Amino acid sequence: MTGTQDISNSLQEAIVALQSGIPGQARAILESLIEQGVDNAAVWGVLALASRDQGDMKNAIAAADRSLAHEPRNPRAIVVKGDAYFKAGDRQAAAAFYRDALNYIPTQAQLAPDMAADVQRARERMESLAGDFTRHLNDTVGDLIDNAKGDTARMQQAVDMLLGTRRIYYPEPKQIHFPGLSLQEFAETAHFDWVPAVEAAFEDILSEAQALQREHTEFDAYLKSSGSRPAYDLHGLKDNQDWGAFYLWYNGEPITENQARCPKP
Structure with missing residues (x-):
């Protein structure tokens, strides 16, 4: 087998040939290395690029797969597969590989010119295919x-x-999870007969709240600390008067003095 330095030198020669627009020369160098037993992500990845540039998409996919077997998140090998499927007319497969490749590239990454060109082409094609x-x-x-x-x-x-324009909001119960319930992202107001009455009372609710503010009524903190439970407060809301509540009911019990100040039904 060729020595490590010889492998590195030959790989660099292949890259220079590829960047110079001589993919056949690059491919010959790489295939010689492979015949000598060299088997790594870089050699197979560059061979995938050379095969693609020659228009040999079957070999490009095979080489890209060998590269990805060593380095599953190699974006250039993934782009090669996208290019191959794009040329074959499989638009959904091409878009999937382009999207996958772009996900592995940091937004502000500094890329070599040839790789930047591949990434830009992948992005443009993916946007076109999505459209x-x-x-x-x-x-x-x-x-x-x-x-x-x-x-x-x-x-x-x-x-x-x-189309990727809407996400699914799954229920995320914090205290009690009751198995077997159907997935409901947002409850339909039509399912609750009391909703129209509450909506109709909005102006009354607003006027009573504004009256409390004019009277400089102090609201209790919405979240109160309790020594009977561990204090988990990631957002600084516990005992925070800036996030207050004026309770008409608390823990199932009426707060009669507060209800008296908001008499409208």
Whole structure:
């Protein structure tokens, strides 16, 4: 097997040839190293680039896979796979590999010119492919949603999630988790018959709150410290008068003096 320094020198020669626009020469050097038993992420990665630049996408994918076996987060090898699938017309696969590669590159990373060009091309193609997919989905599903009978909110939400324009908000109970309940991101107000009455009373609630402020009423801290529990306060809210509450009920018991100051039902 070739010595470490010889391997390094040959790899550098291949990189120079590749950057000089001679991918065939780079490929010959790299394949010679591989025949001598060299097997590492760098050699396979540069071979993937050389094969891609020659238009040999089958070999480019094979070499990229060998490089990724050594270094799974090698963005250039991932970009090569995106380029290969893009040329083959598999737009979804290309977009997936481009997106994956970009996720592994820090936003402010200083990149070599040739790598920067690869990254920029990947970003532009991914944006173009995403736009194409958005138009395709809107064209094929949009009319279906527009013409469907009944509530189509869930269908629209599904489309939005496919397009990455909407996230799912899962319940995150802090005290009690009750298994088996259906996933409800946000409760529909129509499911609660008391909501209209509360909404209709908004002006009364507002006027009573403003009256309390005019009277310089002190609100209790919303979160109060208690020696019976550990004090976890990551946001500085415990005993904080800037985050207060005027309780009409507390722990299930009426606060009669406070209720008397807010008499409207």
